[in-house]
Amino acid sequence: MNDNQALSTLLLPTEPAAVELFNQQGKSNLVLVCDHASNRVPVCLDKLGLSDDQLAEHIGWDPGAATVARLLAKALDAPLLLSGYSRLVIDCNRPIESNELIPEQSAGIVIPGNQNLSAYERADRIQNLFIPYHDAIDALLDARLLSNPKHPTLFLSIHSFTPFLFNQQRPWHIGVSHKSDARFAKDLYRALVQQGDIIVGLNEPYPIEDAFDYSIPTHGEARGLPCAMIEIRQDGLTTETGIERWAARIARAYRAIDLAY
Ligand SMILES: [Zn+2]
Known part of the structure; x- marks a missing residue:
């Protein structure tokens, strides 16, 4: 715990940490992260003024992603780091200078608890949620390199x-995205396409951009690691069976290309 955390009142001692390390000693050459794993809001922020239903929506987190990531981590024996708090409290996949780091609204919904924040309130969230998450990723990658x-x-x-955004239906079941180093993403994309019965996007539904993404540019590209982002459509993740199927598909795709690295 650093000095800022010691002084913060953001998290109670009984609340979960900003980051969860799952299967930390995993032997795979793969490291997984889940930036939008949780829709938890620190107790002191009083649900940011939102209802439980609103927080359960895609604006609060990536529904199903954490469970897929845990199953994938187990299947491949890969370490996984998960962010402990909602992207509406602070988005761990946005640059610190981004307007969307602590969004005042999301998909047309005003976030009452994010209006007119003081510099202290912003710094408190950055110091106690964003930085510990990314420091933990850095520490793990450093240790593996060593x-x-x-x-x-x-x-x-x-x-x-989300399957629909602004009334637009999205056709892809899953997407794989890359920035400048495309090899890993394109290999994963091809391995998923070869499974035959799904629509796979490449840089869809989202490309990776420095202005809107943080984890891949910072921990993957800047370190020169083969890196990619996977997006799974949420209507495939509403049941346990659906979640298991997607984890199995991604594991199969990864195993098909893993030996090439
Ligand atoms: Zn996400």
Whole structure:
């Protein structure tokens, strides 16, 4: 715990940490992250003035993504880091200077608890939620580099996306995105396409952009690691069976290409 955390009143001692490390000692050359794993809001922020139903929507988190990521981590024996709090409290996949870091509204819904924040309130969320999450990712990647410098880590983030956005239906069941280093994403994309019965997007529904993304540019690209982002459509993740199927599909796709690295 650093000094800022010690002084913060943002999280009670009984609340979960800003980051969860799952299967930390996993032996895979893959590291998984889930930036929008949780819709939890620190107790002191009083649900940001939203209803439980609103927080359960895609604006609050990526429904299903954390469970897929945990199953995938188990199947591949990969370490996984999950953000502990809602993207509406602070979005761990936005640059600190982004207007969407602490959104005042999302998909047309005003977030009462994010209006007119003081510099202290913003800094408190950054220091106690955003930085510990990214520091934990950095620490894990540093430790792996130190212990096994000849075998680079592959870095994969797991997200889910809403089937409809602004009344627009999205055709892809799953998407794989990359920035400048496209090899890993394109290999995963091809392996998923080869499964035959799904519509796979490449850089759809979202490309990776420095202005809107943080995890892949910072932990993947800047370190020169093969990296990619996966987005799974949320209507495929509404049941346990659906979640298990998607985890199995992604594991199968990864196993089909893993030996190439
Ligand atoms: Zn997401």
